[in-house]
Amino acid sequence: MKAWWWAHQQALGTSIRSLFRQPFALMMTLLVIGVALAIPALLWVLISNGEKIVANMPVTPQLTVMLKPEVRLANVGPLIADLKARPGVQVETVDRDAAFQDLIKRGQLGELGDALPDNPLPDAIVVKFDDINAPAQLLPVLQQKPEVAEVIHDAAWVERLAAFAHLGRTIVIWIGGLLGVGLLVIMANTVRLQILLRKDEIEVSQLIGATNRYIRRPFLYFAALQGLLGGAVAWGVVEFAVIQLHEPVTQLAHLYGTDLALSGMPVLEGLILLVSVMLISWLGAWIAVGRHLKAFMPK
Known part of the structure; x- marks a missing residue:
């Protein structure tokens, strides 16, 4: 058990060092991931706010x-x-x-x-x-x-609005899915570059008997950490956008005689976002490492 814990601790430390070795490249990657994921996340938050408003309206059928x-x-x-x-x-x-x-x-x-x-x-x-x-x-x-x-x-307009909200959620899910595929490809390519930079180290490790699991572990942690940070950036962008939209939306609501306050992304949905991005990044790294380990196998 101690050996297993030590191996994961060592892989995590190696991944953190690799992650912050090139801060500018890391920042660019996190911005790409964060901004791309913030678009469907912000749309999801706005649709959720709209559904809450409709649900609280005193509409009698x-x-x-x-x-x-x-x-x-x-x-x-x-x-x-x-x-x-x-x-x-x-x-x-x-x-x-x-x-x-x-x-x-x-x-x-x-x-x-x-x-x-x-x-x-x-x-x-x-x-x-x-x-x-x-x-x-x-x-x-x-x-x-x-x-x-x-x-x-x-009350037909309420039903139409609910139908539009359902359509909006479906569109956001599709956009999020497509961006998820794009994230998987980006992360696989990022890990591939890391593998090429450490090609000699991997070949030596294989020659002295290192298992594929041992070699793969740092790259998986590297991708998962990058995905976690990218998801955190996306969450932050969504919260910042909600803060910026709060005042104009409130003023518009007052013109129509209603009280309206935008709420940000709930903690549970934010955690789901972080975990989803981590898993997609981890999967991309798994695919990339699996392909290149076979190429580095000693002849």
């Missing part, structure tokens, strides 16, 4: 049934009774005359009311639901009623 101009509420008694009989449904009726008078009063449009020969508003039925999925099920049924002119799904 409801349908507004607009009757045809010649149809009055007194003529649709059976329709209203059928709606009230459904479980989880609350029904309110809106008389056209009362709605018109309320519109004139709220908007101070007395002159406009006197100028209009007839009331342009129809009678309406407002149907509220306990289940958020119920309006979509009842919508086509009400649209086919002969006395109904139009059915407005008042």
